Amino acid sequence: MDVENDRAVVSIVGDGLDPLIGSDGEVLEALQELTRLAVWRETGMRTRLMLDVGGFRARRRSELVELAKRAVEAVRSTGEPESLGAMTPFERKVVHDAVAEAGLRSESEGVEPRRYVVVLPA
Template identity: 55%
Template sequence: MTDETRKSLESEGDIAADFLEELLDILDMDGDIDISVEAGRPKVAVVADGPNQDMKRLVGPDGEVLEALQDLARLAVQSETGNISRLMLDIADFRAGRKEQLAEKARASIAEVREKGVSVSMAPMNAFERKVVHDVVLEAGLVSESEGEDPHRYVVIKPAE
């Protein structure tokens, strides 16, 4: 990754962080915001600043509020830069925990595919979740593909050919 690309991605993170800081102020919540670049995309993480902050309210059931806030942060970046952002937002380490849960489910499905020799379809997931599963499947040497239409899109894990 070139220095120019990294600076551009960090700038996207800064724009999103400014947006999120304003949101936290409106909600009268305190949080620390960490900006990084991972896998060629900007990542912004919001963590509680003190024990009394319930950041899980910003995650919502099954991450639905988090997804909406990520879309809004991406729109804030797009309105300032004119470019579509692939920014990832995590709040209270929800995505990190969810990533490990999905990896476990993927490994269980991979074991089933290997044991029975048939394709296994997983439950519907958002794009982030499907990417996690695809990465685990690829690492295991099997094949996977997404099928269906959002919001009911899901991953099918297939035996190696």
């Protein structure tokens, strides 16, 4: 267990973990929500716990930061908003943070499970 930005991060490492990740992290998202619910049920307190299996979230975070950088470059060169594909709340947060760090704005649009990020000109 580790702490990142005041958020507990539980990492599960080992071999044969793909079934715990699922397609595009869908099983991992469900496991994380079940873990949060179990903590809430036992303690009565909500948690911002982040569950990572086999380094999936760490790899995905790197991919998303690169995606955000490309979107920022596109917006700066065209002056037009750039819409990205549907993302989970975790993914959108990573993109919003990367866009803000680059000095641009972003917004989430759409309805779950199809919410997406739009990168906006400054």
